[in-house]
Amino acid sequence: MGWFSKTDTIKKIVKNDIWIRCESCKAHVFKQDWKNNLNVCPQCNFHGTINAYERIGLIIDAGTFKEINQSITPSDPLDFVDAKGAYREKIIETREKLKLNESVVTGTGKICDIPVSLAVMDFRFFGGSLGSGTGEKILLAANYAYEHRIPFIIFSASGGARMQEGTLSLMQMAKTCAAIARLNDRKVPYISVLTHPTTGGVSASFAMVGDLNIAEPQALIGFAGRRVIEQTIKQKLPDNFQKAEFLLEHGFIDAIINRKDMKKALANILSYYIVK
Amino acid sequence: MMKHAALKTDIPMLDFEKPLAELQKAIDKLKSHALDKGEDFGEQLKNLQLQYEQNCQAIYAGLTPIQTVQIARHPHRPLFCDYVSLLCSDFVELHGDRCFGDDRGLVGGFATIGNLKVMLIGHNKGKNVTENIERNFGQAKPEGYRKALRLMHLAEKYDMPIITLIDTQGAYPGLDAEERGQAEAIARNLTEMAHIKTPIICTVTGEGGSGGALGIGVGDIICMLQYSVYSVISPEGCASILWRDASFAPKAAEALKLTAPSLLQMGVIDEIIPEPAGGAHHDYRKTIDAVRDAIIKHATKLSKLPVTKLIDKRFEKFSKIGKFQQ
Numbered sequence A: 001m002g003w004f005s006k007t008d009t010i011k012k013i014v015k016n017d018i019w020i021r022c023e024s025c026k027a028h029v030f031k032q033d034w035k036n037n038l039n040v041c042p043q044c045n046f047h048g049t050i051n052a053y054e055r056i057g058l059i060i061d062a063g064t065f066k067e068i069n070q071s072i073t074p075s076d077p078l079d080f081v082d083a084k085g086a087y088r089e090k091i092i093e094t095r096e097k098l099k100l101n102e103s104v105v106t107g108t109g110k111i112c113d114i115p116v117s118l119a120v121m122d123f124r125f126f127g128g129s130l131g132s133g134t135g136e137k138i139l140l141a142a143n144y145a146y147e148h149r150i151p152f153i154i155f156s157a158s159g160g161a162r163m164q165e166g167t168l169s170l171m172q173m174a175k176t177c178a179a180i181a182r183l184n185d186r187k188v189p190y191i192s193v194l195t196h197p198t199t200g201g202v203s204a205s206f207a208m209v210g211d212l213n214i215a216e217p218q219a220l221i222g223f224a225g226r227r228v229i230e231q232t233i234k235q236k237l238p239d240n241f242q243k244a245e246f247l248l249e250h251g252f253i254d255a256i257i258n259r260k261d262m263k264k265a266l267a268n269i270l271s272y273y274i275v276k
Numbered sequence B: 001m002m003k004h005a006a007l008k009t010d011i012p013m014l015d016f017e018k019p020l021a022e023l024q025k026a027i028d029k030l031k032s033h034a035l036d037k038g039e040d041f042g043e044q045l046k047n048l049q050l051q052y053e054q055n056c057q058a059i060y061a062g063l064t065p066i067q068t069v070q071i072a073r074h075p076h077r078p079l080f081c082d083y084v085s086l087l088c089s090d091f092v093e094l095h096g097d098r099c100f101g102d103d104r105g106l107v108g109g110f111a112t113i114g115n116l117k118v119m120l121i122g123h124n125k126g127k128n129v130t131e132n133i134e135r136n137f138g139q140a141k142p143e144g145y146r147k148a149l150r151l152m153h154l155a156e157k158y159d160m161p162i163i164t165l166i167d168t169q170g171a172y173p174g175l176d177a178e179e180r181g182q183a184e185a186i187a188r189n190l191t192e193m194a195h196i197k198t199p200i201i202c203t204v205t206g207e208g209g210s211g212g213a214l215g216i217g218v219g220d221i222i223c224m225l226q227y228s229v230y231s232v233i234s235p236e237g238c239a240s241i242l243w244r245d246a247s248f249a250p251k252a253a254e255a256l257k258l259t260a261p262s263l264l265q266m267g268v269i270d271e272i273i274p275e276p277a278g279g280a281h282h283d284y285r286k287t288i289d290a291v292r293d294a295i296i297k298h299a300t301k302l303s304k305l306p307v308t309k310l311i312d313k314r315f316e317k318f319s320k321i322g323k324f325q326q
């Protein structure tokens, strides 16, 4: 019976908020150790989600970040109500709880003195889903890069489209990609960093069309959900299916880079872009 | 082939069409009775037919979103092959993505519509099980989206408008599709279609299923047939996630606002192409004539715009889609 009591203890401790269970290797890690390690599992190097402002702190030179369009927030265009209640109510709750208005934070700043326009998705806000506000903020950040001819960088973390905004959400895929197309027309660099998880409509739009697509180790990246695919093909999928390493192997990303090395790597890549 | 002028009696009736089925039975009975007896039931027949028309119009005027979904998925709804035969006087299919293979679920080629030479691209659902297995029920794979993009670039080179017909439950969800980059293929199309230097006119003819539909759905003009639907997720998929039970699909269909009138109101689409009462499957010719009229009207208008203006307008169009607070 020892085994049971042991798991019970662990469960209790997990509940007590001291431990974090790694999604990937299932190891229990001290929360403080997890945080000190930038939300990366010290056992298996799985890169867990990290909130947008923490991410910006790791990437942008101290004191240089200027947020833009912070006030953009969802408006519930469909009057959407599901089994758990109204989207409108959930928006209010989420905004209050997270002190965040949308699933992406955008702004400008410097990476090792190189000015960039930046969009960082935050998975905590409706699973990082692509709402109208998300699309608008990404469009405006891309347009800023376009007008000032500075590199544009997006860190994606998203479950995909936001169902509560219906087809308007779907159209944000086209809207954000149109913004990227304009950057290409003007030869403005666009680097996409895909972090855990980047799936569905976000993987099938701006996240996958960077000049460079970079991923964090073990990030889940894919179009269709694992369960849907298993039901369709009626067979088990390989363990590394839709992991960053799987995508690298199949030719869809340029590099997998550790979180702690990301800033330097980005600065080095951007050094190949010569401003005319 | 009966498919071009399908008789009403040949068409399987949907649940909500039951009153029509009964009237149809009565009409058929009276007709055969008249034939047997050699008598003329003209007056009664006229009466029944009038009743049928009135009922039909009443039912179709008050369709719920889930009923519209059923019509959009109707097994007799005109498919890409029907558009090829009734919309075009010529069609030269072009195969392959020059990279991996030739997707049968998404097809395209040169087409002549009226006096217009165009590139016609569309999802290719099948008429029967054998065709549907070959075509994955019109669910395209990455090679399908890449072939579509190749054809669009060809249209750009030949200065011809691109006409897309959208009818898919979604992009194919499979291991091979993921390995070959389903996400990248769709994303690439969205990005390239935003600045392809020739007019693009998209029409949702049946099911506009999520990213798989949008993968050929970025254009200067987006039309929807009256009883087609366009959604970010299927009502069943949405219900199983947000209601934890797929049987709540009717509720989800309502919540998702996936019908043409809702989407016109939200600024997602530009025009609704009317269908005959009883839906497109009751009159292929009338339906497809209306699609042709819309295509020719828009293509003629768009061809007069200078290319830079066309691209700027397309960018502005998509920039404006979305509703949020500030």
Ligand SMILES: [Zn+2]
Pocket: A022, A023, A024, A025, A026, A027, A041, A042, A043, A044, A045, A046
């Ligand atoms: Zn781990």
